[in-house]
Amino acid sequence: MVDVPFDTVAGIPPAEVGEVDLYHPKSWWTRYVFSQDAKVIAIQYSITAMSIGMVALVLSWLMRLQLGFPGTFSFIDPNQYLQFITMHGMIMVIYLLTALFLGGFGNYLIPLMVGARDMVFPYVNMLSYWVYLLAVVVLVSTFFVPGGPPGAGWTLYPPQAILSGTPGQDWGIILMLASLILFIIGFTMGGLNYVVTVLQARTRGMTLMRLPLTVWGIFTATVMALLAFPALLVASVMLLLDRLLGTSFFMPTLVEMGQLTKYGGGSPILFQHLFWFFGHPEVYIVALPAFGIISDLISVHARKNIFGYRMMVWAIVAIGALSFVVWAHHMYVSGMHPYFGFFFATTTLIIAIPTAIKVYTWVLTLWRGDIHLTIPMLFALAFIVTFVNGGLTGLFLGNVVVDVPLSDTMFVVAHFHMVMGIAPIMAVFGGIYHWYPKITGRMLNEVLGRFHFWVSFLGAYAIFFPMHYLGLLGMPRRYHDIGETAFVPASAHDLNAFMSVAALIVGFAQLVFLFNLVWSLFKGKEAGGNPWGAASLEWQTPETPPGHGNWGKELPIVYRWAYDYSVPGAAGDFVPQNEPPAGLLAQGAGP
Amino acid sequence: MAETALTNTIEPPARPGGWRGIAADWSSDQRAFKNVSWGKAMMWIFLLSDTFIFSCFLLSYMTARMSTTVPWPNPSEVFALTIGDKRIPLILIAIMTFILISSSGTMAMAVNFGYRRDRVKTAALMLATAAFGATFVGMQAFEWTKLILEGVRPWDNPWGAAQFGASFFMITGFHGTHVTIGVIFLIAIARKVLRGDFDVERRGFFTSRKGHYEIVEITGLYWHFVDLVWVFIFALFYLW
Ligand code: HEM
Ligand SMILES: [Cu+2]
Numbered sequence: 001m002v003d004v005p006f007d008t009v010a011g012i013p014p015a016e017v018g019e020v021d022l023y024h025p026k027s028w029w030t031r032y033v034f035s036q037d038a039k040v041i042a043i044q045y046s047i048t049a050m051s052i053g054m055v056a057l058v059l060s061w062l063m064r065l066q067l068g069f070p071g072t073f074s075f076i077d078p079n080q081y082l083q084f085i086t087m088h089g090m091i092m093v094i095y096l097l098t099a100l101f102l103g104g105f106g107n108y109l110i111p112l113m114v115g116a117r118d119m120v121f122p123y124v125n126m127l128s129y130w131v132y133l134l135a136v137v138v139l140v141s142t143f144f145v146p147g148g149p150p151g152a153g154w155t156l157y158p159p160q161a162i163l164s165g166t167p168g169q170d171w172g173i174i175l176m177l178a179s180l181i182l183f184i185i186g187f188t189m190g191g192l193n194y195v196v197t198v199l200q201a202r203t204r205g206m207t208l209m210r211l212p213l214t215v216w217g218i219f220t221a222t223v224m225a226l227l228a229f230p231a232l233l234v235a236s237v238m239l240l241l242d243r244l245l246g247t248s249f250f251m252p253t254l255v256e257m258g259q260l261t262k263y264g265g266g267s268p269i270l271f272q273h274l275f276w277f278f279g280h281p282e283v284y285i286v287a288l289p290a291f292g293i294i295s296d297l298i299s300v301h302a303r304k305n306i307f308g309y310r311m312m313v314w315a316i317v318a319i320g321a322l323s324f325v326v327w328a329h330h331m332y333v334s335g336m337h338p339y340f341g342f343f344f345a346t347t348t349l350i351i352a353i354p355t356a357i358k359v360y361t362w363v364l365t366l367w368r369g370d371i372h373l374t375i376p377m378l379f380a381l382a383f384i385v386t387f388v389n390g391g392l393t394g395l396f397l398g399n400v401v402v403d404v405p406l407s408d409t410m411f412v413v414a415h416f417h418m419v420m421g422i423a424p425i426m427a428v429f430g431g432i433y434h435w436y437p438k439i440t441g442r443m444l445n446e447v448l449g450r451f452h453f454w455v456s457f458l459g460a461y462a463i464f465f466p467m468h469y470l471g472l473l474g475m476p477r478r479y480h481d482i483g484e485t486a487f488v489p490a491s492a493h494d495l496n497a498f499m500s501v502a503a504l505i506v507g508f509a510q511l512v513f514l515f516n517l518v519w520s521l522f523k524g525k526e527a528g529g530n531p532w533g534a535a536s537l538e539w540q541t542p543e544t545p546p547g548h549g550n551w552g553k554e555l556p557i558v559y560r561w562a563y564d565y566s567v568p569g570a571a572g573d574f575v576p577q578n579e580p581p582a583g584l585l586a587q588g589a590g591p
Numbered sequence: 592m593a594e595t596a597l598t599n600t601i602e603p604p605a606r607p608g609g610w611r612g613i614a615a616d617w618s619s620d621q622r623a624f625k626n627v628s629w630g631k632a633m634m635w636i637f638l639l640s641d642t643f644i645f646s647c648f649l650l651s652y653m654t655a656r657m658s659t660t661v662p663w664p665n666p667s668e669v670f671a672l673t674i675g676d677k678r679i680p681l682i683l684i685a686i687m688t689f690i691l692i693s694s695s696g697t698m699a700m701a702v703n704f705g706y707r708r709d710r711v712k713t714a715a716l717m718l719a720t721a722a723f724g725a726t727f728v729g730m731q732a733f734e735w736t737k738l739i740l741e742g743v744r745p746w747d748n749p750w751g752a753a754q755f756g757a758s759f760f761m762i763t764g765f766h767g768t769h770v771t772i773g774v775i776f777l778i779a780i781a782r783k784v785l786r787g788d789f790d791v792e793r794r795g796f797f798t799s800r801k802g803h804y805e806i807v808e809i810t811g812l813y814w815h816f817v818d819l820v821w822v823f824i825f826a827l828f829y830l831w
Contacts, residue, residue, distance in 0.1 A: 200629055201622075208618030231643070233647075234647035235647075246746040262746065264753065266754070
């Protein structure tokens with residue numbers, strides 16, 4: 001125990017744990033490569049995730065080219081199309097978004113926002129990244145093995161996933177499952193760190209109810225991931241055994257090419273239950289960090305305290321808990337007992353309540369705020385719009401009778417891209433534009449940034465809004481070429497071509513963004529320590545970018561929540577979390 | 592939560608009652624769990640996650656067992672040993688269970704002596720625990736061999752539903768791996784105890800953090816958990 005006195009002015013108790021010594025890097029290798037510093041690990045995670053995300057982006061171009069101009073691109077055959085959707089979906093959801101939000105944003109922001117020097121177990125944290133990298137390498141290797149990557153859709157449903165008619169059946173699916181298992185192991189090492197850091201390693205004065213909502217979002221998402229990934233792990237292990245050893249956990253008796261297979265007696269529905277017990281919480285694993293980031297961006301850039309902070313926290317926790325009891329809404333057409341559909345539709349619609357609370361509180365935070373249309377704010381607004389859009393179609397699909405005809409159409413693809421594709425990506429971009437100055441000490445280029453925003457936002461709408469209509473017409477998903485049908489009019493094909501062109505343009509804008517990231521690193525405007533005038537702790541570090549151990553000699557003491565903006569009577573238009581209360585301010589502040 | 596907790600707190604706020612009090616305690620300053628070290632918190636949360644893994648395995652097995660149309664082999668006959676000329680059902684499993692539960696006892700004693708800083712007794716008891724664990728794994732290897740010789744395969748077996756062999760090898764294999772990892776950890780830490788690492792707070796090779804006797808208790812948490820899981824496997828796989 002170090003000897004820290006009780007802070008009588010603010011009633012803040014002394015430190016409960018003494019300072020833990022940090023690992024001090026001794027060479028270039030341990031400083032930048034095998035680094036145990038959460039900030040470096042965060043950057044490693046982010047770069048890896050964005051690189052693999054580029055692969056998924058290129059795959060989406062190829063798919064859109066095929067859908068927009070069927071028959072023109074002869075190098076995309078039907079099997080490849082299936083492989084593309086599988087890899088695109090899997091990479092986007094798990095290897096990009098999950099890794100970027102938790103491994104990237106989580107590692108960078110948690111220690112800084114809670115006032116810690118690092119994660120609690122830096123060595124394990126480092127291992128987490130390297131196992132993740134290994135998972136990515138195994139994933140990429142599927143493109144180069146005989147037969148190519150798996151083609152059963154990102155849901156990997158058996159029996160199809162491991163039968164011989166499916167592309168990637170010999171090597172692809174095995175490596176895919178192995179990669180998932182590695183990812184889960186790596187994630188668990190990191191996730192334990194994030195959770196324990198938030199719970200047990202906060203600085204003096206930082207109660208949980210003073211945490212910025214970003215930390216709440218990442219924390220809850222991590223807890224969920226620690227409880228949801230086990231189901232995917234088990235499903236992957238069992239599917240791997242079915243494929244490699246010929247067990248029949250998920251495989252019923254089947255005739256394949258006129259031959260009875262060696263399988264028999266297993267239950268494909270069991271896989272679906274395991275998969276979606278993971279899969280639905282996964283949606284919120286990428287949504288909750290986005291919720292948190294958006295709350296903070298809105299508050300900072302509208303110079304207003306967040307409306308209903310406590311409601312926000314409870315809503316995040318409630319959404320996290322509820323999302324464990326809705327998984328079978330993905331299985332309305334799987335042949336479940338109809339009463340199950342009734343139960344899961346009810347729980348699904350109940351989730352809309354805390355979610356709506358969040359949307360209302362964002363809007364009420366904006367209400368009469370001093371809104372600065374900075375790039376992070378633009379992305380935050382775009383998030384709200386796309387998220388509400390996707391959430392509303394989610395209400396449609398949550399009802400069994402509406403879902404049954406719409407299931408497996410482009411309507412579903414439009415829905416989930418809006419709600420868990422575009423919306424979280426908007427939060428990622430907003431977050432990067434917001435925190436880049438802290439990470440590098442320089443601002444991202446404004447002109448390129450605005451270009452990137454408008455093209456991405458409007459472009460994403462151009463791709464996915466018409467897609468709802470195609471879905472209502474009955475255009476199926478996961479089809480290489482729908483050919484001539486009675487129910488899809490010729491005009492729909494023109495629409496498809498339009499969407500594909502939009503997709504290419506949006507993709508191009510992402511290259512501009514990547515260029516901006518690199519260019520601004522050297523040429524960007526100097527940012528100073530706190531360019532946005534933000535109150536939360538990560539902006540109050542003695543150095544920018546924060547040095548080893550984050551805080552210099554003394555850990556900060558926190559006296560207030562993270563949202564003291566435009567406090568009546570205060571000297572500046574914001575009060576940093578670590579500024580001791582004094583005089584006037586002491587009476588005026590607070591909601 | 593009291594409103595004051597969000598803003599300036601010149602006076603320490605009055606303690607709220609009821610639900611607000613519970614929320615305030617949980618969210619209180621610096622640490623949510625007051626006397627829990629980082630390592631222990633991490634182990635508890637890991638075990639929670641691991642519980643979900645084992646639950647998924649066991650639920651999947653139970654689904655398979657309940658939905659199969661082919662009869663399930665009778666565990667008390669399959670897992671019987673002929674000793675002398677008597678066939679005793681589940682005898683090996685009973686002994687294995689006994690051994691594993693005894694190992695929890697020695698582990699608990701090791702934790703106790705660890706906090707008394709009795710190097711030799713702590714290390715001895717940890718090694719005894721490891722020995723029990725190794726015996727358990729050894730007997731499991733015997734059981735696997737016996738079943739394999741009788742023709743049980745993950746994809747097939749002579750007596751009924753193919754999922755029997757599949758679930759058996761998968762679940763006991765996964766649990767056995769846990770035990771083996773535990774044994775390795777026990778030996779590694781017993782060595783550190785014996786060498787006096789925790790008396791001089793020697794730094795770890797990888798982590799370069801100071802070592803403490805608490806690690807004995809953390810290893811113990813893991814060990815008791817693996818034990819507890821076995822009780823469920825025993826009840827749900829063998830006794831059902
Ligand atoms: C410009 C951005 C994107 C474009 C143009 C795009 C395009 C597509 C297309 C054309 C499909 C296949 C539809 C079908 O035939 O079934 C698809 C599927 C999918 N996408 Fe995207 N996508 C984009 C971004 C994202 C993002 C950010 C995510 C992250 C959640 C995502 C997740 C998925 C998933 C999960 C699937 C389903 C794969 C399957 O059916 O197995 N996409 N996307
Ligand atoms: Cu869902």
